[in-house]
Amino acid sequence: MINDSRVPSLHVHLAWWGLRRFTLDDAYFQWQREVLSPDEIATLHRQVEQKRRGSSIDEVAFYDATAHSNILPVLYSQRYDYYLAIGQRVVDRIGAARSILDVGCGVGILTTFYAKQYPNKTFVGIDRSPISIARAQEQAVALGLTNVRFECVELDQASPAGSYDVIIATHALLQAEQDPGLPSRSWKTFERASVSQPQAAFEQRTGIGPRLDRLRVLLAVGGRMILFEKTRQLARRIPWQRALAARGFGLIEQPELIRYRLVEEVADDGPFYLLGMREACQFHWDEAPELDEGPLFDRVKLKTASPDSGEPLYENHWPSAQTVWEQLRAKQLLKGTTKQEPDDRQLHVELGQAEEGVYLYCANTEDQRQLVLVEPASRAILEVYYQDIVSSSP
Ligand SMILES: C[S@@+](CC[C@H](N)C(=O)[O-])C[C@H]1O[C@@H](n2cnc3c(N)ncnc32)[C@H](O)[C@@H]1O
Known part of the structure; x- marks a missing residue:
């Protein structure tokens, strides 16, 4: 158990690393x-752009650069609230484990926090960025930690020695942020077909298949995994969960969606998973979209509403737009088109008339939904939107 009066809080820890918490972009x-010279800022921006291209060389160059002592606090301060959201959640789930591996530990900000909380447990942090690992080692020494060590390991090519009771990976295994994920069966549904080929292709091109295979071997009998990746979009969440389930993992607790701030921006991230081997798990994998987000559709209010001219009666850009579109009464299609890409992606756009008004509905196989409802007198506006979407989409 953690004795809060004995251990430094995460705020103290982040301050020790030189991080500051900001709520305003200007500040x-x-x-x-x-703190940084104009040249350093320009170089950093260039590296961020290069990292977006997704090659591992560019990624390592970026993380190497961020580990330098002047850049580290500035760059990682943007993630201050991310650390607050993740740090204690992970600590609370380490439980009775004695050996813990933190995969893709970066400069070790969180790893050293975990190690500080549990002086009697052994922590190993691995990362493929050599400068991040050197920084992590240096900082662990400065913190007087003797229960943590860091190794430079490229998980795509090698594994660290040992066997671990808990494996942690936070924002480390599924980087490929531009990857479109697994498309749904069609624009009408959020379901994914259970076909192995697209799943295997996703695991291979994002690298999560081989990475999970390696980690599975490193996990001790009865071991657990604590995972937090950018898999909020259903198109990523489903293949991510299927990859985990296919390797025998199950849910020890319900996955948790996490919201935190990146200075002024709000990030909807996660889910946060605590996993064990399927036999020891009681919860089922859930592949449903988040239908509780989006504005409420209230027919009574709609009838009495008198919006300013041109303002929509109702607008919804969330998956719940599909449920509302399905509920529209006496729908009549005015025009509609469905575009089919060679890679199975689809985009459907329709303009229609319903009892509630004139509507524009768009849906694609990447789970995007959009419904705009206007009074019949404003139909021309939706005609323009319809044309824009039809002519601009690939
Ligand atoms: C966004 S940082 C996350 C750092 C830390 N886990 C956290 O939550 O703050 C991602 C880290 O994963 C590392 N990484 C990505 N792919 C890796 C791989 N195949 N092998 C080892 N490290 C990897 C990167 O070098 C980078 O330091």
């Missing part, structure tokens, strides 16, 4: 300009 960027 953050002013500090960035005070």
